[in-house]
Structures are given as structure tokens and as C-alpha cells.
Amino acid sequence: MQLSCITLFTMERVLDRILSEITGRGFRLTRVRRAVVEIFLDRGLPLSAADVIAALRPGNASINKTTVYRELAFLEEHGIIKEIRFLHERVKRYELAGGDHHHHLICMKCRKVEDIVLEGDLEEEERRILESTGFRVLDHSLEFVGICQGCR
Amino acid sequence: MQLSCITLFTMERVLDRILSEITGRGFRLTRVRRAVVEIFLDRGLPLSAADVIAALRPGNASINKTTVYRELAFLEEHGIIKEIRFLHERVKRYELAGGDHHHHLICMKCRKVEDIVLEGDLEEEERRILESTGFRVLDHSLEFVGICQGCR
DNA sequence: GAGTGTAATGCAACTTAGTTGCATGTGTCA
DNA sequence: TGACACATGCAACTAAGTTGCATTACACTC
Numbered sequence: 001m002q003l004s005c006i007t008l009f010t011m012e013r014v015l016d017r018i019l020s021e022i023t024g025r026g027f028r029l030t031r032v033r034r035a036v037v038e039i040f041l042d043r044g045l046p047l048s049a050a051d052v053i054a055a056l057r058p059g060n061a062s063i064n065k066t067t068v069y070r071e072l073a074f075l076e077e078h079g080i081i082k083e084i085r086f087l088h089e090r091v092k093r094y095e096l097a098g099g100d101h102h103h104h105l106i107c108m109k110c111r112k113v114e115d116i117v118l119e120g121d122l123e124e125e126e127r128r129i130l131e132s133t134g135f136r137v138l139d140h141s142l143e144f145v146g147i148c149q150g151c152r
Numbered sequence: 153m154q155l156s157c158i159t160l161f162t163m164e165r166v167l168d169r170i171l172s173e174i175t176g177r178g179f180r181l182t183r184v185r186r187a188v189v190e191i192f193l194d195r196g197l198p199l200s201a202a203d204v205i206a207a208l209r210p211g212n213a214s215i216n217k218t219t220v221y222r223e224l225a226f227l228e229e230h231g232i233i234k235e236i237r238f239l240h241e242r243v244k245r246y247e248l249a250g251g252d253h254h255h256h257l258i259c260m261k262c263r264k265v266e267d268i269v270l271e272g273d274l275e276e277e278e279r280r281i282l283e284s285t286g287f288r289v290l291d292h293s294l295e296f297v298g299i300c301q302g303c304r
Numbered sequence: 305g306a307g308t309g310t311a312a313t314g315c316a317a318c319t320t321a322g323t324t325g326c327a328t329g330t331g332t333c334a
Numbered sequence: 335t336g337a338c339a340c341a342t343g344c345a346a347c348t349a350a351g352t353t354g355c356a357t358t359a360c361a362c363t364c
Contacts, residue, residue: 028331028340049322064343069322085237087293090244090350091321105287114285118277125270126296134301135257135266141239142294144278149286180311180360201351216314221351242321243350
């Protein structure tokens with residue numbers, strides 16, 4: 001992955017913030033934990049447990065899948081990553097939490113995922129839903145499926 | 153399920169249309185096939201394979217799960233139902249295809265699901281996405297999670 | 305109404321994704 | 335350096351869905 005100096009610098013800061021958040025709450029900074037957080041930062045995309053395991057393999061010969069599942073649960077529980085699911089996919093995915101609120105563009109051909117930020121998002125819609133149905137929206141998930149520029 | 157005469161009449165018409173679509177293409181109208189379509193019409197909500205199996209049980213003592221999975225695949229393949237997945241759920245769900253384009257309100261407390269139709273939907277957003285990223289949106293999925301009127 | 309071909313069904317065994325219990329290992333702090 | 339509790343590894347398990355293959359039953363013809 002090619003990174004500019006700025007991006008690298010930002011990533012280091014985010015990594016430090018996450019790691020000190022973990023230690024600050026009395027949890028340990030283990031080899032696996034650090035590696036998993038770095039993988040999420042490095043990829044910047046929603047990853048499944050299988051993705052994380054594959055990414056860990058080169059350096060750390062045999063990391064148990066149970067450990068990875070538990071690490072993902074730990075990071076989610078502490079608000080560092082959050083679960084998302086894509087349409088027609090059976091696997092859980094996670095991405096770093098705490099970034100800007102965004103949605104995903106998923107290419108049907110190459111399966112590439114891009115983030116997208118919508119102007120004004122859906123606040124207006126959610127207000128209208130409350131008015132017309134009495135349903136109070138607390139969260140939403142939105143994903144777009146189609147063909148990316150490279151595949152057209 | 154309480155139904156008005158109008159609703160019952162409409163359901164009958166929809167059922168007939170679906171069934172004649174199936175026979176018209178040279179497929180058989182079996183006991184299970186008819187029952188599954190009727191269940192979707194009757195419930196009017198996204199159902200999982202387990203839901204369908206449970207709904208079949210009372211009348212049809214032992215319908216094999218393989219049959220149900222294959223029936224759902226058949227109905228999806230022929231555009232009669234379509235797959236949807238809800239956030240944080242691992243199971244596939246299906247709902248009748250061909251109705252108005254809509255989204256779902258999912259109550260976190262009672263798990264009830266309501267349909268919602270958005271004014272103008274997301275056409276405007278999709279046009280903007282094409283302009284700014286070159287990604288051509290062909291489909292989207294949107295669901296709202298929150299608290300329904302009854303649970304507040 | 306009987307015969308026939310093929311779609312549909314049932315059963316068992318399998319796959320994939322994720323989880324649980326329990327014994328063992330290792331970071332961190334005193 | 336030692337000790338405690340968090341973290342890890344292994345094996346066995348669960349849930350959801352799939353596959354292969356033998357059997358059944360629609361729907362069509364006669």
C-alpha cells in the first residue's frame with residue numbers, strides 16, 4: 001500500500017490513540033491485538049475474520065482462529081471496530097469505528113469496496129419517519145451495489 | 153391475521169398471478185410450492201428459511217429443510233421473492249419481489265419489521281455518486297434500526 | 305383412468321462461519 | 335522476579351445452508 005507522509009503520520013496517531021485507549025482501560029497490548037488493529041488501519045476497508053487471519057499469516061505462522069474471533073469481539077465491545085454486513089454476504093465484516101459516518105459502494109464485478117459520504121445523509125428522512133410512523137430511528141445501514149469506474 | 157375483503161381479494165389475485173407465472177414457464181404446482189408462496193403473501197414480511205419451515209409445520213407434518221431451501225432458491229431464481237439481510241443477523245431472509253420499492257424499519261426491542269417508502273428515494277444521491285466517483289449504482293439496500301411506536 | 309418423463313422431494317452426509325469449555329501461556333504491575 | 339488475570343490454543347460443538355443420490359409425484363398424453 002502506497003502512503004503519503006501525511007497519511008502515514010495520521011495513521012500513527014490513530015494507532016497510538018487506539019492502543020492507549022486499550023491500555024488505559026487496563027487491557028493488555030499483545031502481539032495479536034496490535035497486529036489486528038494495524039491491519040484494520042492499513043487496509044482501511046471492511047474485513048472479515050478470514051481476511052484478518054489471512055493478513056496475519058505471513059508474519060505469525062499459526063494464529064488460532066478462535067483468538068481472532070475473540071479479538072474482533074473484544075475490539076467491537078470496546079468501540080474500536082464495528083460490525084457491518086453486506087447484502088448477499090453471509091460473513092460478518094468489521095471496520096474501524098469513530099471515523100466519519102459513511103456508506104459503501106460495492107462493485108458487483110471486482111468486489112471492490114469504496115466509502116462514500118452523503119450530503120446531509122438521511123437526517124431529513126429520519127425526521128419524516130418519526131413524524132409519519134412514530135418510529136424513532138437510532139441507526140441506519142445503507143449500501144450501494146453497482147459497477148465501479150474501473151469495471152465499466 | 154385480520155384481513156379486509158379488499159385485501160383478501162388482492163391477495164388472491166397476486167397468488168393467482170404468481171402461480172400462473174410458475175405453471176406458464178413449465179414448472180409444477182406442488183403442495184410445498186403453493187404453501188410457501190401463500191405463507192409469504194399471508195405474512196407480508198421478510199421470512200427466513202426457519203420461519204417458513206415453522207409456518208409449514210402445523211398442516212404438513214414433516215417437510216424437509218432441504219426442500220424448503222431449494223424452494224426458496226427456486227422462487228428467488230424466478231424473481232418471485234428476493235433475498236434481503238438485516239444488520240447483525242446471520243440468516244438469509246426473503247420477501248415477495250415485485251411490490252413497491254421500499255425499505256425496512258426494524259425495532260431493536262420487539263424485532264418487529266415495518267415497510268417504509270421514501271419520497272424520491274435515493275435517485276438524486278445515486279446520480280451524484282455517478283458524477284463524483286464514476287460508480288454506477290444499480291441497486292441499494294437501506295434499513296433503519298430504532299424503537300417502534302409501541303415500544304417507546 | 306393408466307402410463308410416462310421429469311421436476312420435486314427426502315435423507316444423510318457435508319461445508320462454512322462462528323462459538324464454547326478448559327487447560328496453558330504471557331503481559332503488566334508490585 | 336513472581337503472581338495474577340487477561341489472553342491464547344486446541345478440540346469439540348452449533349447453526350445455517352448445501353450437495354449427491356435414490357425415490358416420489360405432478361402434469362401431460364393417450
